[in-house]
Amino acid sequence: MSTIELMGLVNAQKKTARKAIEADYHQRNEFTRHDFISQDKSGKCYTYRGVQYCYR
Numbered sequence: 063m064s065t066i067e068l069m070g071l072v073n074a075q076k077k078t079a080r081k082a083i084e085a086d087y088h089q090r091n092e093f094t095r096h097d098f099i100s101q102d103k104s105g106k107c108y109t110y111r112g113v114q115y116c117y118r
Contacts, residue, residue, distance in 0.1 A: 103117040104118060105117065
């Protein structure tokens, strides 16, 4: 085999490994549980730059 052929095989192997890692990463993100339940902030206040804001 020539050097060019070996480089092609190595590149193909790296691409395959990267695709497998990316697929695993995306699958983990899809199956993780995300809680988007917002907190009830009614009646709570905070101060930003000297101004007090309150949630209704």
